[in-house]
Amino acid sequence: MKTILSGNEAIARGAYEAGCLVACGYPGTPSTEILENTLKYNEINSSWAPNEKVALEVVIGASFGGGRALCTMKHVGVNVAADPLFTLSYTGVRGGLVIVAADDPEMHSSQNEQDSRNYAKFAKVPMLEPSDSMECKEFTRLAFELSEQYDAPVMLRSSTRISHGKSVVELGERVTDLPLPKLEKNPAKLVMLPGNARVRHPLVEQKLLDLSKAAATMPLNRMEIRDSSIGIITAGICYQYVREVLPDASTLKLGMVHPLPHDLIREFAAKVDKLYVIEELDPFIEDQVKAMGLKAIGKEIIPLCGELTPGRLRSAFCLPQPASTPVDNMPGRPPNMCPGCPHRGVFFALNQLKAYVTGDIGCYTLGFMPPLSAMDTCVCMGASIGMATGVTKVVSAEEKKKVVAVIGDSTFLHTGMNGLMDMVYNNSPATVIILDNSITAMTGRQDNPASGHTLMNEPTNAVNIPLLCKALGAKNIRVINPLDLEETKRVIGEEMERPEPSVIITNKPCVLIKRDDVFQKGPVYAVDAGKCTGCRACLKIGCPAIEWRPAGDGSKKGKAGIDPLLCTGCDVCRQLCKFDAIGSVK
Amino acid sequence: MSRQVTNVLLVGVGGQGILLASEILSEAAMLAGFDVKKSEIHGMSQRGGSVVSHVRYGTEVFSPIVPEGEGDILFGFELMETARSLLLLKPGGTVVANDLQISPPSVLMGQDTYPAGLAERIKSQFADFLLVDGQKLAADAGNVKAANTVLLGAISKRLSISEAYWLKALEKMVPVKALEINKRAFLLGREC
Numbered sequence: 001m002k003t004i005l006s007g008n009e010a011i012a013r014g015a016y017e018a019g020c021l022v023a024c025g026y027p028g029t030p031s032t033e034i035l036e037n038t039l040k041y042n043e044i045n046s047s048w049a050p051n052e053k054v055a056l057e058v059v060i061g062a063s064f065g066g067g068r069a070l071c072t073m074k075h076v077g078v079n080v081a082a083d084p085l086f087t088l089s090y091t092g093v094r095g096g097l098v099i100v101a102a103d104d105p106e107m108h109s110s111q112n113e114q115d116s117r118n119y120a121k122f123a124k125v126p127m128l129e130p131s132d133s134m135e136c137k138e139f140t141r142l143a144f145e146l147s148e149q150y151d152a153p154v155m156l157r158s159s160t161r162i163s164h165g166k167s168v169v170e171l172g173e174r175v176t177d178l179p180l181p182k183l184e185k186n187p188a189k190l191v192m193l194p195g196n197a198r199v200r201h202p203l204v205e206q207k208l209l210d211l212s213k214a215a216a217t218m219p220l221n222r223m224e225i226r227d228s229s230i231g232i233i234t235a236g237i238c239y240q241y242v243r244e245v246l247p248d249a250s251t252l253k254l255g256m257v258h259p260l261p262h263d264l265i266r267e268f269a270a271k272v273d274k275l276y277v278i279e280e281l282d283p284f285i286e287d288q289v290k291a292m293g294l295k296a297i298g299k300e301i302i303p304l305c306g307e308l309t310p311g312r313l314r315s316a317f318c319l320p321q322p323a324s325t326p327v328d329n330m331p332g333r334p335p336n337m338c339p340g341c342p343h344r345g346v347f348f349a350l351n352q353l354k355a356y357v358t359g360d361i362g363c364y365t366l367g368f369m370p371p372l373s374a375m376d377t378c379v380c381m382g383a384s385i386g387m388a389t390g391v392t393k394v395v396s397a398e399e400k401k402k403v404v405a406v407i408g409d410s411t412f413l414h415t416g417m418n419g420l421m422d423m424v425y426n427n428s429p430a431t432v433i434i435l436d437n438s439i440t441a442m443t444g445r446q447d448n449p450a451s452g453h454t455l456m457n458e459p460t461n462a463v464n465i466p467l468l469c470k471a472l473g474a475k476n477i478r479v480i481n482p483l484d485l486e487e488t489k490r491v492i493g494e495e496m497e498r499p500e501p502s503v504i505i506t507n508k509p510c511v512l513i514k515r516d517d518v519f520q521k522g523p524v525y526a527v528d529a530g531k532c533t534g535c536r537a538c539l540k541i542g543c544p545a546i547e548w549r550p551a552g553d554g555s556k557k558g559k560a561g562i563d564p565l566l567c568t569g570c571d572v573c574r575q576l577c578k579f580d581a582i583g584s585v586k
Numbered sequence: 587m588s589r590q591v592t593n594v595l596l597v598g599v600g601g602q603g604i605l606l607a608s609e610i611l612s613e614a615a616m617l618a619g620f621d622v623k624k625s626e627i628h629g630m631s632q633r634g635g636s637v638v639s640h641v642r643y644g645t646e647v648f649s650p651i652v653p654e655g656e657g658d659i660l661f662g663f664e665l666m667e668t669a670r671s672l673l674l675l676k677p678g679g680t681v682v683a684n685d686l687q688i689s690p691p692s693v694l695m696g697q698d699t700y701p702a703g704l705a706e707r708i709k710s711q712f713a714d715f716l717l718v719d720g721q722k723l724a725a726d727a728g729n730v731k732a733a734n735t736v737l738l739g740a741i742s743k744r745l746s747i748s749e750a751y752w753l754k755a756l757e758k759m760v761p762v763k764a765l766e767i768n769k770r771a772f773l774l775g776r777e778c
Contacts, residue, residue, distance in 0.1 A: 004612050004622060108627045132623070132650075165650040166609075166624040168616055243648040310653035322655030325672045325711055331698040333599065333667070333690040335633035366633065371695065539695045544634055547689060548696030558696065 005169045007162040010133040011072075011100060012037030014140025018096065019175040020044055021067035024055045026414065027443035028074030029109040030163040031102035035072055036446075039455060043174065044070075048446055048455045051381075051414040052077035056084045056099065063097040063153075064190060066181030068144050075103040075116050076380065080415065082119070085153070087192050089124045090200040092151035095181065096144035099125075102158040105280045105307035109160075111361070111380065113305070115281040116157050120258035124204050126211055127155040127258040128220065129236040133167040139255060141172075142220065150207050157257065159280070161237045161307065212259040216267075220255025223268050231272025233265065233285060233296070238278050238308055245313045260288050269294050280308045337366050339545035340521075340568030342482045342508035343435050346406070347372040348541050348572075349489040353496065355404040358391065360384035360416065362408035363442045363510075364435050371542045375406070382407070382415025388430035389423045401496050403430040410440035410448040413463060417472065424473040424501050431495045432503045435482075436465055437510040438518060445512055453515075469503045476502035483508055485575045511568050522569025523584040525562050531581035532559040538573040538582065546573055591644035592745065593652040597671040598663025599688050600634050603734035606759065607661075608639040610738060611745075613755035615643035618747045625650035636667055638674075661741050663720075663734065664688050665704045672711065681712045682741045684720040684733060716740060718778050727771035735760075735768045739775020749776070 005013060011034050015023060023038040023046045025031065038046045049055035052073040062069035073081060078101050085099070101116035120127035128143050130136045136158070143154040188196055215221055227248040234242050235254040242251060252268040254260070269275050269289075277286040277298040286298035301316040302308065314321055337344055347367035350357055351374040359365055359375040360383060368375040377387055388405035395403070407416045412434050420432060440446040447453045452462040469477050476498060480491050488506075495502040513519045538546055538560050545566035550558040562573070564585070574582040596608045608624055615622045626639040640652045657675040662668025662683040675681070683705065692698040709715045718740045720733035727736065735756070742752050753769065760768045 002616065004609075004616055004624075160627065161625055161650060164626060166612060166622075167647075167650065168622055237650075240648040240650065244653065309651060310649050311655075314653075322653065323677050324655030325675060325677065327670060327673045328701070328707075330666055330670055330701055331690045331692045333634070333636045335600075335635040336691050338633065363633070369691075536696065542691060542695065544691065544694065547694045550696070550699075 001171045002168055003171060004166050005133045005137070006033065006164060006166045007130070007133050007136040007158055008033035008164070009037045010136035010169050011140050011156065011158070012040070013169070013171065014137035015070045015098070016041040016044060017137070017172050017174050018141045018144040019068050019178045020070050020144065021095070021181070022059060022062035022069040023072070024049050024058045024069070025072030026050070026052045026055055026077055027440050027446040028077050028102070029443055030104060030160040031072045031074045031077070031100060031158070032443045032446065033163070034100060035455060038070065046455050048448060050449050052081040053083060056081040056088070059097060060084060060088055063093045063095045065095070066179065066184065067095040068097075068178065069095060070098050070100065072100045073102070074110065075101055075114050076110065076112065077101070078116055078119050080381070082123070085119070085125070086123045088153050089204050090192055090197055091190050093147055093153055094184070096147035097153045098140060098143040098147060098156055099153060100156045100158060102160070102163050103281070104160050106160070111378065113281060115284060116155070117257050117284040118282060120155050120157075124208060125153050125155050125258070126150065126208070126256065127157055128255055129157045129257045130162060130255070131236050131239045131253070132162070133165070133169050135255065136162065137169055139220065150211055152207055157236070159237055159307070208259045212262055215256050215259065215261035216264040218256065218261075221261050221264055222253045222255070223264065224251045224253065225271060226250050228271055229273045230276065231268060231274065232276045232278055233268065233289065234278045235285065236280075238280055241308055241310050241313045242278055244310045245319065246317065254285065257285065260285065262292060265289060265292065265294070278302055278308070278313070334369060335366060336369065336542065336544055337363060338511050339543055339566045340511040340570040342437055342506060342510070343367060344372065344541050344543065345482045345485050345488050345572050346433060346435060346492070346506060347374040348485065349492050350374040350404060350406070352489060353493055354402065355492075355496065356391065356399070356402040358384045358387040358403070358405045360405070360407040360411045362411050364406055364408055367406070369542070371540050381411055382419055385416050385419030385423055385432055388432065389419070389426065389428040392428045392430045400429050404492070404496060405430060405432045407432065407434055408441070409434060409436040409438065409450050409465060412465070413449050417468065420469065420474065420503070421472045428501055429499045430501065431492070432501070433492065434465060434503065434505045436505050436507060439510045439513050441510045441512065445510065445514070466505055469505070474501060474503045476500060477505065478502070479505045479507050481508060482506040483570050483572055485572060522571070524564045524567045524569055525571070525574060525582055526564065526585045527560050527562055528581045528583065529559055531579050533579050533581070534559050535579070536560070537576045537578065541572060541576065543573060591642050591647055593656050593658045594641045594661060594741070594745070595652055595657045595659070595671055595674050596639040596641065596661045596663070597667045598637055599667060600637050602637070602663045604637050604639050604663055607734045607738050608641050610755045610759045611641050612643070613759055614747050614751045615641070617751040617754055620644055621647045623647045623650040636670065638671060659741060659744060661737060663737065666690070666701060669701070669704050669708060672708065675712070678714070679712060680714040680744055681708055682716045682718060682737065682744070683708065684737055685717050686721060716778060718775065723774045724771050727774055728767040729764070732764075732768050732771035735771040736775035739772040740778040742772070742776055
């Protein structure tokens, strides 16, 4: 049967067809929807882990128990999972083990554009790279088979255009002849003490050599000889752009990007006059091709930064660009916190208190945007608290009071709680605000260990965040209603003054949570035009439901208005109006 | 190039139903026997930012994104986003736009003004321009939320996919309880 699937849906389908029993990961764009789709297959136990390291460890356990298992994460998640990954290549697997790393060239939704292929080489793990949804499905299946055949974890590298692109897929059946998982002890292989690991390492190197040889005849590496004056080695989405822009060129399309099929590369190079390597981000294939002593052109013309596009590829080859229509400058449309978002009041208060805010990864990173403009750092998941501690180690006593870390519930549980442990242990006077909106919001409302539900939507045990902070040793813990501006500003101000570690936890849920008992829209608000003086105070919170309506006489005068379809009745704007012009509509 | 590929761009603001419309279009193209690819960016765009969805169909499609200046049809759910994406369209391309303005944050805050006369400006650049009152027609069909389906109807006549495949795609992609209204909305749009 033919159907249209996204790359992520196709990877989930491939795992299903491969007989996968366990799928685990942490949400991260563009990888999130893989687990939201393995969820649709009852045969797969799908779950969110608190972070990528735990996710990989769960999947390693499933594999050691004898089942096929899939682990998913975005590119920066591999940094978190790197510790188990690097030793997993030594132990190898029992059930097939596949790790999806979804890269984000162009940083559509990420803080960097690291190239995961380097991890495959660094951790000595084979890596496949699909170029459309059909290959996502087929390569996932194949990755499980190779994993068992070569006793190695196999990485599958995707990218935003692959994961979130859709194309036609022919569905297959699930394999049914796999052995049933059961415990089996094999300490020489699975206990990586020095004595055992020394035995395992040469085996890893040999596996990669064997795989490189075998890869020359694997159908996933494909030579397509057309015009032999130009030969292009490429992989993944770049293959599609090459076919689009240089349809006559010969191509060596690599489905396995680590290890490289050296024999096949030499054979291809001998067939063409001029050899190019076209790849996004790092010269990963190119450096190895050049190290083989072959002459090739790559990053001399292909950009190192950002994603490749047909237009950028055309520029690289000095081909004419199609004529296009120039566009006038218009106001931009950046993303914004939703109407009624419980984070808004906190950032409004932090702005007013002139805090130095170490930020973190989530919707609240939008607190950086005007008019709230209250975030000063953002590096990686969980970094806010450690950075706040570090800042207070160097600045003056007066400036220490200004330092506030903000972090969401999911990010706190991901890698933030270690930072709090350190802050309390080493007695930093900074303030931590945990923006607990009961969900992993930015990636599309995924459950987490504090939300009370599993990925499979079953009610479950939940972390009690205030008690957790207490257990970590924090003495000053206060829970606030972030929709109460006076309380929010007062409590944050008091805790900033306190010369000890303190934790403030907000208690209002994300407005996008669909579960009936969590978020409920209040009565809609409206502006009384008779009372509105046009002072613009309510515009300072940047709520998308509040609009400035100019008087239309060419003057700067006007009045505020509220869009009743967008308003959630959060009440924050009412608290800003000194003229009692905003109220709920009865 | 002999490969005939039709390049469609669907643009607007997060939350307008653009992704569903592009899924229906992709499905209809596949049912009509074409190869189809589609690409868009999720993530930050979900928080009220601009959304651009690329759909390409034909005998064989390689790139999932429409190369700049090669769009055949631009399908705009909102006027400013339509104007912003004109550079993706080929000269002489077709524009079907919803007659709707959604203010971006800087306009809401009174720091910028929404550009005036956009529809007239687009018309002066692209002769094949159709402005549709998606909201009104959707209300006529029974639900203002079906504006995206009205617009889909309006572009459907300009694409080489027959009505039967469109209706089949709607049946597959739209929840049963909303299907009748969406079919009416689609057919009203098709008359534009």
